[in-house]
Amino acid sequence: MTTTYEQLDQWIDAHFDEEVAFLQELVRVPTDTPPGNNAPHAERTAELLGAMGLTAEKHAVPEADVKAAGLETITNLIVRRPYGPGKTIALNAHGDVVPPGEGWTHDPYGGEIVDGKIYGRATAVSKCDIANFTFAIRALESLGAPLQGGVELHVTYDEEYGGEVGPDWLLKKGLTKPDLMIAAGFSYQVVVAHNGCLQLEVTVHGDMAHAAIPDSGTDALQGAVHILNALYALNADYLKVTSNVEGITHPYLNVGQISGGTNTNVIPGKVVLKVDRRMIPEEDPAEVEASLRQTIAEAAASFRPPRGGSAINVEVKRILLARALKPLPGNKPLVEAIQKHGHAVFGETIPAVGTPLYTDVRIYGEHGIPGVIYGAGPRTVRESNAKRADENLDLQDLRRATKVVARTLLDLLNPA
Numbered sequence: 001m002t003t004t005y006e007q008l009d010q011w012i013d014a015h016f017d018e019e020v021a022f023l024q025e026l027v028r029v030p031t032d033t034p035p036g037n038n039a040p041h042a043e044r045t046a047e048l049l050g051a052m053g054l055t056a057e058k059h060a061v062p063e064a065d066v067k068a069a070g071l072e073t074i075t076n077l078i079v080r081r082p083y084g085p086g087k088t089i090a091l092n093a094h095g096d097v098v099p100p101g102e103g104w105t106h107d108p109y110g111g112e113i114v115d116g117k118i119y120g121r122a123t124a125v126s127k128c129d130i131a132n133f134t135f136a137i138r139a140l141e142s143l144g145a146p147l148q149g150g151v152e153l154h155v156t157y158d159e160e161y162g163g164e165v166g167p168d169w170l171l172k173k174g175l176t177k178p179d180l181m182i183a184a185g186f187s188y189q190v191v192v193a194h195n196g197c198l199q200l201e202v203t204v205h206g207d208m209a210h211a212a213i214p215d216s217g218t219d220a221l222q223g224a225v226h227i228l229n230a231l232y233a234l235n236a237d238y239l240k241v242t243s244n245v246e247g248i249t250h251p252y253l254n255v256g257q258i259s260g261g262t263n264t265n266v267i268p269g270k271v272v273l274k275v276d277r278r279m280i281p282e283e284d285p286a287e288v289e290a291s292l293r294q295t296i297a298e299a300a301a302s303f304r305p306p307r308g309g310s311a312i313n314v315e316v317k318r319i320l321l322a323r324a325l326k327p328l329p330g331n332k333p334l335v336e337a338i339q340k341h342g343h344a345v346f347g348e349t350i351p352a353v354g355t356p357l358y359t360d361v362r363i364y365g366e367h368g369i370p371g372v373i374y375g376a377g378p379r380t381v382r383e384s385n386a387k388r389a390d391e392n393l394d395l396q397d398l399r400r401a402t403k404v405v406a407r408t409l410l411d412l413l414n415p416a
Contacts, residue, residue: 004143005344008406011139016399020118022048023131023398024111026095027120031157033096036071038157041095045130045155046077052138054079054153059175061165069158069165076170079153081137086149089412090178091136091405092167092360093129093375094159097122103389116395123393124384126184129375130155132398133182136405140413147413152178156360162320163360171367180334180412181369183361186377186384187346187401190338192331193245193354194362194373196279196324198289201272202227202296205313208262208269215307217267221260223303223312224271228255230299231275231292243280247353251288253277274319278356281324289318325362330370333412338374341407345400357381376401 002010012019025048029041039060046056056077066074082088098121100108106119113119122128130153137151154176158166170176185191204224209217231253238251253275260271279288293316300314335352342350352372361371376398378384385391 004145004410005407007143008139008410009403011142012135012399012402012406015135015138019131019135019398019402020113020395022134023118023123023128026127026130027111027123028109030109031096031122032099033071033160034099036066036096036161037073038071038096039073039075042075042077042155042157045095049079049134052134054134054137056155059170061169065165065169069161071158071161071165074157074165076157076166077153077155078170078176080150081141081152082150083147083413084149086413087179088150088152089409090152090154090176090181090364090369091133092154092156092181092364093126093133093184094156094166094360095122095127095130096157096160097125098160098387101389106390113395117392118395119390119392121391124377124391125386126159126375128377128393128398129184132376132402132405135402136409139402139406140409143410145410145414148415149413151409151413152176159360162322163363167360167363171363178369180330181361181364181371182334182405183359183364183371183373185373185375186379187342187375187397187404188348188379189351189353190335190342191247191355191373192327192335192352193248193281194325194358195248195281195356196283196285196362197320197322197358198277198279198285198292198318199320200275200277200292201317201319202275203315204271204273204300205315206267206269207310209267211265211267214267215309217269218305218309218312219267220271220312221268222306223300224258224260224273226303227296227299227314228273230295231255234295241280243282243354245281245354246351247355248280249356251278251280251283279324281326281354283324285321285323322358323362323366324358325365328365328370331372334370334372334408337408337411338372338404341404345403345407374405
């Protein structure tokens with residue numbers, strides 16, 4: 001006799017080509033962030049969802065809010081599927097992505113399939129889970145079984161810039177308030193905690209001068225290098241600060257972007273550094289920021305221009321604070337269901353762990369909504385080339401993850 005779980009699996013298998021085609025369409029509309037002109041993708045996604053009988057509410061974020069976040073256009077989507085009294089489970093995946101960069105051997109917007117893998121930007125992070133969650137909902141509804149509660153699909157477009165005009169905007173506006181949530185992730189672990197992230201913009205002001213007479217100015221770049229050395233030296237100390245969360249090791253710091261100067265033959269008068277500091281769940285963000293600011297101030301004060309000249313001036317501005325995800329007790333039903341069905345579908349244990357990444361799920365947690373990270377993808381970010389050239393996804397991981405999510409929804413909404 002065929003079980004209900006097997007019926008879900010069979011429906012997903014029968015419609016898998018359709019799911020892959022849907023993902024290809026999502027990949028073919030660019031959502032590079034920056035610049036963050038993402039409303040066109042939301043329009044296309046809503047059109048594709050509508051063709052499947054899933055009406056998507058379009059929530060356009062006001063232009064002023066979008067511009068203030070450093071983006072161009074954002075329309076977030078909510079698909080509501082109410083089935084009756086009970087808990088609402090949100091499924092969140094983001095459509096915004098980092099630009100493709102160089103080194104691709106496949107079209108980053110082609111959705112090309114080679115040897116069982118689909119290639120393209122966001123095939124693994126996280127347009128794949130827009131497809132995964134959509135078809136899990138469709139599989140669930142194909143049963144015609146009595147359900148309690150409801151499901152919401154949230155497609156948002158600000159994960160790469162911190163989520164303030166993505167999920168945070170939807171939640172603060174009162175447009176949604178689910179009881180539980182699953183955020184886009186990978187297939188071989190259910191993530192219950194993640195690092196936080198503090199990003200600072202450090203502007204070093206010197207005194208621009210002609211390169212032929214360098215003594216007449218103060219080189220902002222040399223001052224910036226002095227500060228850089230002080231910042232990178234902190235990583236040795238961070239190795240001694242360890243987390244108790246499995247999967248998370250220690251804090252670390254990176255300077256991901258440097259800009260400055262006006263021309264080769266000019267002593268730079270201004271240099272801008274963008275600092276990324278990953279915080280383990282046990283750290284206090286306010287203390288981390290105060291410590292970084294102190295390090296920068298002390299380094300600036302100790303800088304001595306090699307040929308004399310005036311001191312450097314430094315401005316520090318916070319550009320992102322993404323707090324760590326700490327497990328909320330209410331996530332237990334999600335964890336148990338995903339682990340049970342992950343083991344059944346993948347044939348191996350699905351551990352509950354932390355991750356050094358940060359994601360939008362923390363925003364739901366800050367609003368008191370227990371959540372976990374689970375979706376379609378490999379064991380590690382590196383395997384999928386996420387945020388690298390030739391990002392890809394094994395289609396069997398997509399197929400199996402869809403089954404796990406559909407089975408999980410059935411357990412939580414049909415607790416017979």
